[in-house]
Amino acid sequence: YLRAILQSRPALSFIDARTVNGNVYETFQQAAIALGLFADQNxxxxxxxxxxxxxxxxxxxxxxxxxxxxxxxxxxxxxxxxxxxxxxxxxxxxxxxxxxxxxxx
Structure with missing residues (x-):
């Protein structure tokens, strides 16, 4: 999930990578879903x-x-x-x- 986040936008830290629209998510998976990178079940x-x-x-x-x-x-x-x-x-x-x-x- 981190790789997908970093391919979609730059991040300065792990916390920055987990932050989407001002919300800090617990996991990279949650952040990637919030970014819309993983919309389907595959x-x-x-x-x-x-x-x-x-x-x-x-x-x-x-x-x-x-x-x-x-x-x-x-x-x-x-x-x-x-x-x-x-x-x-x-x-x-x-x-x-x-x-x-x-x-x-």
Missing amino acids: EAQYAMQEAINSLATPRQLRLLFIHLLVNDCILTPIDFWTAYREHMAHDFNLQLGVNIDLALN
Whole structure:
């Protein structure tokens, strides 16, 4: 969310980045929503796809998934997991060989 805020306008500090129209928001997510940067429910998919495209490690992808779950950014977690599970389990797949089912469980 911070990246999206900084791409839309400059900020002098973290507090400045969380400030929209004189209101200081608790999180960058709230500030980005107030700026209108994330209007639809696909923001979690955009974040995951950006992480994949940025060559994030499977561990980093799992941490992002957890962050998105905890912050209630995913409407249907099972569908989200199904869509990205192979990316998130890639390191386990490499360690366990070709048994993808074992890596995904």
